[in-house]
Amino acid sequence: MTLLLSGEKTGTKLEEKFPGSIVESNRDSFLVKSEFLLPVATYIKNTPGLEFNYLASITAVDYDDYFEVVYHLTSLRHNHSLVMKTRFYDRDNPHLPSVVGLWRGADFQEREIYDLMGISFDGHPNMTRLFLWDSFEGHPLRRDYL
């Protein structure tokens, strides 16, 4: 049975390693500041005992004040999973660091989030629209798209 690691325990462990990175954590997930996203992700991928080498999915949700990006990670070796979240508060120009360098599977998913939500990912080799055509105006999955 895949064990969902507790957000609080992982949050405390990460707070010790990267002070100031965790905003909040609860039973299911923990919230990371966007500046610390890449160091935290590298740490949880490479540390023995955590070894989250499989990125199951990346999702973006539009809460009206902020965008939240949710990462579902799995470790095939230890059979446990983790939910990592990060937020961006500026609606006009949201951008986050890309995790393509760590997990190749993020490639098309990040392009899809850019296409449909408008969040661009810095460091992605090909940040273009995936599903819609180039001159499509707007980002359909946002709550204020009519």
Add this chain to the structure above:
Amino acid sequence: MEVDINKVQIYSSTELNKAEAEVIESLKEHSQQIIPDPDEWLAQELKENILLTTVDYFLNWARRSSLWTVLCFPACCAMEFMSTAASRFDISRFGMEILRASPRQADLMITAGTLTWKMAPQVKRIYEQMAEPKWVIAMGACAISGGTFAQSYSVVPGYNHIIPVDVYIPGCPPRPEALLYGIKMLQDKIAKTKNIKLR
């Protein structure tokens, strides 16, 4: 295998994408009205004599008994079309087992699936490449009016915005029996077409 890095990027994908986007936008602007159904088959009173009518009859018989379909299978109705073409609901008994990818060799387009604005210029292009006489069957709810996805931001509400449609087959997806009934309807329509026109 070793790959020569100089040969990899010889086109600019941004430019190609931009050109495609312009085509899509212009098609979208021009396709807001429905193209009316072709109705020349509602023949006027016969003024031709018996000999010409027999020629008409033979031409129509030859055309409707060997309709060759062009591949245009975006979505789920394609599975029901494949079932119709398979050995249980044999479409070969109507002379239609040839499914060509090339539109030059086809005279029927069965549109099996939802049409999106991104795909619309390609479908129009395939339709224009088919040689006359040609017919179109709109198969399924998505082809008739957009179906379940009619309110979506990227779906064309029906193929008749882009190309003229002859027969509409409702269903989501229509059963193979329904598709065969629709094909028979098209064959009846072809049988009544006037080909030779007298002055």
Add this chain to the structure above:
Amino acid sequence: MAIRTEPFVINMGPQHPSTHGVFRMRLTLDGEVVVNLEPVFGYLHRGIEKLTEGRTYAQIIPITDRLDYASPMSNNLAYVLAVEKLAEIPVPERAEYLRVIMVELQRIANHLLAVGSLLNDCGAYFTPFMYMWRERESIVDLFDMVCGQRLTYNYMRIGGVSHDVPERFLWALDKFIGRMAFFIDEYDELLAENEILLIRTKGVGILSKELAINSSASGPVLRASGVKWDIRKADPYSIYGRFQFDVPTGTTGDCYDRYRVRIEEMRQSLRIIKQALQQLPPGEVKSEVPPLLRPAPGEAYGHIESPKGELGFYLVSDGSIAPYRLHIRAPALINLTALRDMVIGWKVQDAVVVLGSIDICLGEVDR
């Protein structure tokens, strides 16, 4: 004298007999060797995730049918599991067994289609496809008996299945299992040592283990590369913990291994159906759920092992009758991440075979 060659770009366009739908690839060729591949998506993007924001939880179930239209029962199950996880709704025993039977039958049907199309792409023009379609028609008939539809079943409900199966179904299913084992052996015998299939698929389009894990591949693509990861064993959902079955894996990760994994998975699915049929208990098939379900605010990620890979639904609820956000983790799209690496260096015809062996379904890729 050396010949000077220049690369050119060819468009394996949205309308193509071998692209399994409206999928487009821009291939840069040097002679016949592929040096670059750029996939272009979106020709079937229907905006399903946006449509779900205006529908109640029960009204979304028919939309999930249209996602991966080669295996709609699995999509229904994944969505319904996510909702039940979010709202903590129990499911009766008989419904669980019926769900497992339907999903495993669907897995067999999907793999028949996948193997048939792969052989079609290799050049066996329609003969294996027609043979396998015959079995698929039997499965579709069984589903027709249960829910009246041949393609978009809409059979699962939140809290169970929509109605009980008729008596004829169990009898017909019994007969079908008996026949199917013989047919899988027949296909294996005809195809496994076939020269042309071996030459076209052995050693072609190799996906290494590290790249498969890093590209988040899942399903038969991941297992053929040697990773023994099946969600039915690793994170059992529904009642999969009660059945005994093996998880076939490959060794090298080439197209032949993916083909073999699918054939073996069909055999394992038959095993599961036999066990489920023996253990099927009587009882009701749906628990009491209000028609306008209002789950507590929160989120849930429910995933299953669909025939194409890990199909997941991420649901966010804000307490109203419609979900706030629904995201679909599409296995076919993510399996295509490594397509470029699998095809570069091979010839054009190998690109077709590799794409066929990944087994995509455009309704899911483009959503």
